[in-house]
Amino acid sequence: MSYLRSFAGFWWNFVVGDDWRVAAGLAFALGLTSLLAHKGVDAWWLLPLAVVVILAGSLWRATRGAVTPARPR
Amino acid sequence: MSTSAVLLVLGAFLASAVEMVEALTIVLGVGVVRGWRSPLIGVAAATIALAFLVVALGPALRVLPIETLRLVVGALLLVFGLQWLRKAILRTSGYIALHDEDEAFRRERDQAATAASELKAGLDWYAFTVAFKGVLLEGLEVVFIVISFGSAQGRLALAAAGAVAALVLVTIAGVLVRGPLERVPENAIKFAVGLLLTSFGCFWGAEGAGITWPGDELSLLVLIGSLGLASFVLVRLLRRQRLELHISGANS
Numbered sequence: 001m002s003y004l005r006s007f008a009g010f011w012w013n014f015v016v017g018d019d020w021r022v023a024a025g026l027a028f029a030l031g032l033t034s035l036l037a038h039k040g041v042d043a044w045w046l047l048p049l050a051v052v053v054i055l056a057g058s059l060w061r062a063t064r065g066a067v068t069p070a071r072p073r
Numbered sequence: 074m075s076t077s078a079v080l081l082v083l084g085a086f087l088a089s090a091v092e093m094v095e096a097l098t099i100v101l102g103v104g105v106v107r108g109w110r111s112p113l114i115g116v117a118a119a120t121i122a123l124a125f126l127v128v129a130l131g132p133a134l135r136v137l138p139i140e141t142l143r144l145v146v147g148a149l150l151l152v153f154g155l156q157w158l159r160k161a162i163l164r165t166s167g168y169i170a171l172h173d174e175d176e177a178f179r180r181e182r183d184q185a186a187t188a189a190s191e192l193k194a195g196l197d198w199y200a201f202t203v204a205f206k207g208v209l210l211e212g213l214e215v216v217f218i219v220i221s222f223g224s225a226q227g228r229l230a231l232a233a234a235g236a237v238a239a240l241v242l243v244t245i246a247g248v249l250v251r252g253p254l255e256r257v258p259e260n261a262i263k264f265a266v267g268l269l270l271t272s273f274g275c276f277w278g279a280e281g282a283g284i285t286w287p288g289d290e291l292s293l294l295v296l297i298g299s300l301g302l303a304s305f306v307l308v309r310l311l312r313r314q315r316l317e318l319h320i321s322g323a324n325s
Binding site: 014015016017018019022023026027030033034037038042043044046047048051052054055056058059062063 | 144147148149151152153155156158159162163168213214271275278279282283284285286287292296299300303304307311314315
């Protein structure tokens with residue numbers, strides 16, 4: 001059982017990484033792009049925009065808890 | 074050769090090179106302390122395991138319709154790419170330490186020197202396991218990137234050629250230097266790979282979802298440029314934020 005858990009944990013970490021919200025946000029953006037495309041809207045701009053927003057959000061979450069940041073170079 | 078083909082080879086080469094440099098550091102760290110036989114057998118065993126994975130996954134992906142394949146591969150590349158890019162931005166802005174191959178080598182060597190000796194089937198089990206795991210884990214990412222890159226464009230051989238070129242170059246450099254390749258600008262390469270993976274993921278993911286890109290393949294260059302610019306702005310903002318935190322921390 002613990003072997004299965006660590007195996008699943010490895011793949012989760014390998015694919016999803018440190019921030020699961022990134023993967024969830026990307027899945028939502030891809031789903032929305034597909035939905036719009038099937039309704040005849042060529043929303044090519046949506047995914048790049050979503051990527052930047054998701055990246056900025058993830059960085060904000062990663063750094064807001066940095067109480068004692070490393071010495072600036 | 075088209076723009077996307079050049080970027081594909083470049084992406085596969087850089088991603089493979091940077092992972093192979095990390096695997097080389099692990100193998101060298103163990104080998105210099107505990108001898109070369111067991112780590113090299115570990116490397117060979119991991120390479121065979123990775124080759125099986127390529128043989129199994131490559132043809133399996135060809136069964137999928139191209140649109141579905143691009144959607145799946147695009148999503149995977151986006152998730153991988155954003156992980157790389159996020160970490161590269163955090164490193165460049167100083168929030169996490171830069172990856173230091175020399176330090177990683179010393180850590181690996183010190184651990185190898187203090188680990189107990191256990192002989193199994195004529196092998197130094199510690200040296201074999203560390204080399205096997207190191208090459209397998211670093212190689213797994215290479216395999217996923219090469220297969221994703223290659224299969225989405227139907228150019229698996231081209232992506233594999235980029236990876237093989239990286240393998241040859243890193244192996245030759247490793248044999249010549251006989252130490253960690255600390256002069257490789259690893260963090261800059263990781264930044265570039267993050268940009269390439271995310272841009273390709275965006276391009277193929279959207280195509281798989283049914284989008285037609287304006288300018289077709291040329292929009293890939295625009296994607297790389299825009300994402301690069303956004304990353305640059307994010308690095309600047311985070312550096313300023315860190316500086317402000319440092320100043321307010323020093324004043325309090």
